[in-house]
Amino acid sequence: MNTTQVAQQYIEFCKKGETTECLNTLYSPTAVSYEPKGAPTEMVNGIEGIRNKQENWRNSVEEVHNMEISEPLVAGNHFSCTMQMDVTYKGQPRSQFEEVCVFEVENGKIVNERFFYNVPVPQEVNN
Numbered sequence: 001m002n003t004t005q006v007a008q009q010y011i012e013f014c015k016k017g018e019t020t021e022c023l024n025t026l027y028s029p030t031a032v033s034y035e036p037k038g039a040p041t042e043m044v045n046g047i048e049g050i051r052n053k054q055e056n057w058r059n060s061v062e063e064v065h066n067m068e069i070s071e072p073l074v075a076g077n078h079f080s081c082t083m084q085m086d087v088t089y090k091g092q093p094r095s096q097f098e099e100v101c102v103f104e105v106e107n108g109k110i111v112n113e114r115f116f117y118n119v120p121v122p123q124e125v126n127n
Contacts, residue, residue, distance in 0.1 A: 001108040007072035007079035010103070010110070014069045014083075019054055023047055028109040038119040050113075062088045077105050 001009070006026055013022035033050045034043050041053050065086040072079045080102045088094045099117035103110050 003077050003079055003105045004072075004074050006105050006108060006110065007074050007081075007103070010079075011069055011072055011081060014067075020051075023051055023054075026110050028106070028111045031110055032112050034112075034114045036115065036117060036119050060089055062090045065094065079103050079105070 010022060010026055013019070013026070027047050027050065029047050030045070031047055031050060032043065032045050033053060035041055041056070044050055044053050065088070066084075067086070068084045070082040072081050080100060082098060082100055084096070084098045086094070086096045097117055099115050102114045102116070104112035
């Protein structure tokens with residue numbers, strides 16, 4: 001697959017919520033994932049590390065109210081998209097955030113992903 005095809009498939013997997021299929025189909029076993037400084041996990045190596053990071057995120061969420069992903073923008077062996085989420089994390093109030101996602105593709109596989117967003121400051125919950 002070329003970069004445009006990988007990008008289009010990535011968007012389709014995300015729209016369907018098929019994260020396991022996305023990882024298994026589109027990611028290199030040695031892919032690296034980067035989150036902003038201050039995020040719970042700033043960098044992980046390998047597909048298993050990315051899988052664990054995704055699982056930890058899912059386990060931290062009480063409810064996803066809405067998620068939207070843009071169409072990809074492709075340049076050479078990179079593509080990007082934006083994601084908007086409306087979520088309630090366990091023990092936290094409902095929140096909305098958006099991020100820019102940038103991916104690098106080599107030999108038809110994602111080898112690098114970087115997410116850019118403002119890291120939320122934890123809020124106290126009054127019970």
